Amino acid sequence: MKTIRLMLIPLTLLLVACTEGPESARGFSLPEGNAEAGKAVFISYQCLACHTLQGVADNDIAQQLPKKVPLGGDVSKIKTYGELVTSVINPSHKIAPGFKREGYTDEEGQSLMRNYNDLMTVNELVDLVTFLQPQYNLKPFNRTNYPQYFP
Numbered sequence: 001m002k003t004i005r006l007m008l009i010p011l012t013l014l015l016v017a018c019t020e021g022p023e024s025a026r027g028f029s030l031p032e033g034n035a036e037a038g039k040a041v042f043i044s045y046q047c048l049a050c051h052t053l054q055g056v057a058d059n060d061i062a063q064q065l066p067k068k069v070p071l072g073g074d075v076s077k078i079k080t081y082g083e084l085v086t087s088v089i090n091p092s093h094k095i096a097p098g099f100k101r102e103g104y105t106d107e108e109g110q111s112l113m114r115n116y117n118d119l120m121t122v123n124e125l126v127d128l129v130t131f132l133q134p135q136y137n138l139k140p141f142n143r144t145n146y147p148q149y150f151p
C-alpha cells in the first residue's frame, strides 16, 4: 500500500506539470496572413542584416553579426506560428540552437536580435509569420534499415 502511495507522488507531479498554466500557449491562434506582404515586411525591416533565408537576398544591407543566423530550411520538428511570433517579439525566450554564445547574445545571455515591438504592427507580424513558416521543411524521419531477419 505504501509503495502505491509513493508511486502516486511522481504521477501527481507529472500531471500538475502538464496542466496548462496562464502562461501556456493554449488559445493562441493567428488570423490568416498574407505571405507576399510578409516577404515585403521581412525585407523592409532588414532582417537580412543578421539572417539568411534561401531565395531572398539583399547585398546592400550591412552585415551586423559575425555570421548570419540562417532562417528556414530543414528542421526535424515543425516550426509553429507560436514559436515564430515568440522569436520575433521575445527573442531571448529561447535562443536559437547553437547561438547562445558571444556575438549573438550579450553578457546576460540576452539575444542580440533587434527589438521590433515598438515598430512593427500586428498585421505586419502576422504577415511575416505567414511568410516565414513555410520556409521551414520538415525533414522526414530517416528510418535505419536493418537487414531482414529470417529465422
Ligand code: HEC
Binding pocket: 041, 042, 045, 046, 047, 048, 049, 050, 051, 064, 065, 069, 070, 071, 084, 087, 088, 091, 092, 094, 095, 096, 097, 099, 103, 104, 105, 111, 112, 113, 114, 116, 128
Ligand atoms: C541585429 C541582428 C538581428 C536582426 C536585425 C534580426 N535578427 Fe533574428 N535573430 C538574431 C539573432 C542573434 C538570433 C539568434 C538568437 C536568438 O534566437 O534570438 C536571431 C533569431 C531569430 C529567429 C529564431 C531562429 C531559430 O532558428 O530559432 C527568428 C525566427 C528570427 N530571428 C527572425 C527575425 C526576423 C523576422 C527579423 C526581421 C523582422 C529578424 N530576425 C531580425 C539577430 C537578428
